[in-house]
Amino acid sequence: MRALLRALPWLYLALLYAFIFLPVVVLVLFSFQDGRLPVPPFQGPTLRWYGEVLSDSRLMAALGNSFLVALGSSALSVLLGFLAACGLARYRLPGSALLRGVLIAPMTVSYLIIALGLLSTLNAAGLPLSLWSVGAGHVVINLPLCFAIIYASMGGHQVSMERAARDLGAPEWKVMWLVTAPMLMPALLAAFFLSVTFSWDEFIIAFLLSRFDVTLPVEIWSLLRSGLSPRTNAIGSLVFLVSVALLLVLEATVFRKAGRR
Amino acid sequence: MSGRIEQRERRRAWGLVLPALGWTGLFFLLPFAVMVVTSFARREGREIVLAWSLQNYVDFVEKSFLLRGLVVSLEITALVVVISVLLAYPLAWIIAERVPARWQRTALILAVLPFWTSYVVRSYAWVLLLSRNGVVNDTLLSLGLVSEPLEMASTRFATVTGFVHFFVMLLTLTIYANLVQLAPNLRRAAADLGANGWQTFRHVILPLTRPGIMVGAFLTFVLCIGDYITPQILGGNNELVLPQVIMLQLGRRADFPMAAALSLVLMAVVTLVYIAVARWMKMERT
Numbered sequence A: 001m002r003a004l005l006r007a008l009p010w011l012y013l014a015l016l017y018a019f020i021f022l023p024v025v026v027l028v029l030f031s032f033q034d035g036r037l038p039v040p041p042f043q044g045p046t047l048r049w050y051g052e053v054l055s056d057s058r059l060m061a062a063l064g065n066s067f068l069v070a071l072g073s074s075a076l077s078v079l080l081g082f083l084a085a086c087g088l089a090r091y092r093l094p095g096s097a098l099l100r101g102v103l104i105a106p107m108t109v110s111y112l113i114i115a116l117g118l119l120s121t122l123n124a125a126g127l128p129l130s131l132w133s134v135g136a137g138h139v140v141i142n143l144p145l146c147f148a149i150i151y152a153s154m155g156g157h158q159v160s161m162e163r164a165a166r167d168l169g170a171p172e173w174k175v176m177w178l179v180t181a182p183m184l185m186p187a188l189l190a191a192f193f194l195s196v197t198f199s200w201d202e203f204i205i206a207f208l209l210s211r212f213d214v215t216l217p218v219e220i221w222s223l224l225r226s227g228l229s230p231r232t233n234a235i236g237s238l239v240f241l242v243s244v245a246l247l248l249v250l251e252a253t254v255f256r257k258a259g260r261r
Numbered sequence B: 001m002s003g004r005i006e007q008r009e010r011r012r013a014w015g016l017v018l019p020a021l022g023w024t025g026l027f028f029l030l031p032f033a034v035m036v037v038t039s040f041a042r043r044e045g046r047e048i049v050l051a052w053s054l055q056n057y058v059d060f061v062e063k064s065f066l067l068r069g070l071v072v073s074l075e076i077t078a079l080v081v082v083i084s085v086l087l088a089y090p091l092a093w094i095i096a097e098r099v100p101a102r103w104q105r106t107a108l109i110l111a112v113l114p115f116w117t118s119y120v121v122r123s124y125a126w127v128l129l130l131s132r133n134g135v136v137n138d139t140l141l142s143l144g145l146v147s148e149p150l151e152m153a154s155t156r157f158a159t160v161t162g163f164v165h166f167f168v169m170l171l172t173l174t175i176y177a178n179l180v181q182l183a184p185n186l187r188r189a190a191a192d193l194g195a196n197g198w199q200t201f202r203h204v205i206l207p208l209t210r211p212g213i214m215v216g217a218f219l220t221f222v223l224c225i226g227d228y229i230t231p232q233i234l235g236g237n238n239e240l241v242l243p244q245v246i247m248l249q250l251g252r253r254a255d256f257p258m259a260a261a262l263s264l265v266l267m268a269v270v271t272l273v274y275i276a277v278a279r280w281m282k283m284e285r286t
Helices: A002-032 A048-054 A057-090 A096-108 A111-125 A131-152 A157-167 A172-183 A185-201 A204-209 A216-224 A230-260 B002-038 B055-062 B064-097 B101-111 B119-130 B135-142 B156-181 B184-192 B197-225 B229-235 B242-250 B256-285
Strands: B042-044 B047-049
Touching: A002 A048, A002 A230, A002 B064, A002 B101, A002 B119, A002 B156, A048 A230, A057 A096, A057 A131, A057 A172, A057 A185, A057 A216, A057 B002, A096 A131, A096 B002, A111 A131, A111 A204, A111 B002, A111 B242, A111 B256, A131 A185, A131 A204, A131 B002, A157 A172, A172 A185, A185 A230, A204 A216, A216 A230, A216 B119, A230 B119, B002 B256, B042 B256, B055 B064, B055 B256, B064 B101, B064 B156, B064 B197, B064 B242, B064 B256, B101 B156, B119 B135, B119 B156, B119 B229, B156 B197, B156 B229, B184 B197, B197 B256, B229 B242, B242 B256
Parallel strands: none
Antiparallel strands: B042 B047
């Protein structure tokens, strides 16, 4: 009885891990299915579906678009967030609490509502939908995050360094570029990579604000309409692989350093 | 003289804040205002006429399929929040208390690894598992637990399962963060005063982690009630949640005013819950 009680936590741990990993294992396993349907019994393995995915020009175009939008919108979010954080942390502005509130506000609104608002506005203004509108939407959702991360990491200990640089005659932009930014590098990188992962996986804004050029989640969405297929498993597994690789890079560089400090 | 410097500094600060502020204004505040105005407009034929009428909101209350969307959303979200917390709390506790310290980080990273599959793909993976000839039915049949395959795809069960899978990972993180912050002295003090393991948990640990649970549960609530993907892929069209109803307005009907009004209703519900949670947190602290 006591032994059972002691084993109970480990049993629970194993069960929950099984639940958490079940979909991923099934997804990856049946991406190697040698047959038309990704359901039991498992046949194979074959790399045929990966070959099909990699030679599918629509999917590859969507993949490229996703990278473009994720990198571009994240870079802009970090830049705007960094500038705003400098302005609000280093200078005293009237109503700075309100300004911070406005910059954070998009975080509290669901993506669907942000997308709908942008869609109605673009329609009213007669502007066409494109990857640019998707990117603009992604900056809206990532800017609050970048601003919050960078603002939170701007402490007093950097101020004296900046003052020293200023006393030595550095102009303001050089202080920011050569002193402030390098000191904030962990925060800037964390904000950037977090934005990339959010933008990379974002669906509803990309779905509503794009027309002909779509991002990967939207392309996968349209694949789902044709039902279950090992092809979808293969592309899903590839996306998972990319994300995990990104996570490992992040863990090895940014977070490990931050944790050690 | 100093006033001049101050003025220059202030102008510089505005210069730094303005790009971000402009972006937020142009692509968030303005669209939001447009949406609020649109929610008072009417669709007449293919035209959208600004009528300043409350008709969309009246329709929401009177037409049962619209109101039903909100009710279904609230029911599913409540189920998901409760089940996810009940599953995630023991997991976070075991990782924090039973797993050796140097393995905890690894255990945690493993517990949230599937988080990094694409959101759309994760829902699709659950369709694979729950479909008529999927892995779950296949296993149940071969074990002889059922004689007929169960209809699990396109049901509320499928939607809730997909959601719970996602939010267990999220909640494990927030509750774990809360648990490891507790001072070990508290536990020792409770033991010294004669409390057994269960009493310590019930009267010391659990009350102290209630804020962590609350924050995680609120996050779950917000993300769950606003999601379109999981109910659409896993729940099918048998019963629609509010985001599905909103997307339906956009589709064939192109009824922007109604979609805007429904979105604002959704936002109002989230805001109300936020106010309730904030008040609760304040009371808890005092």
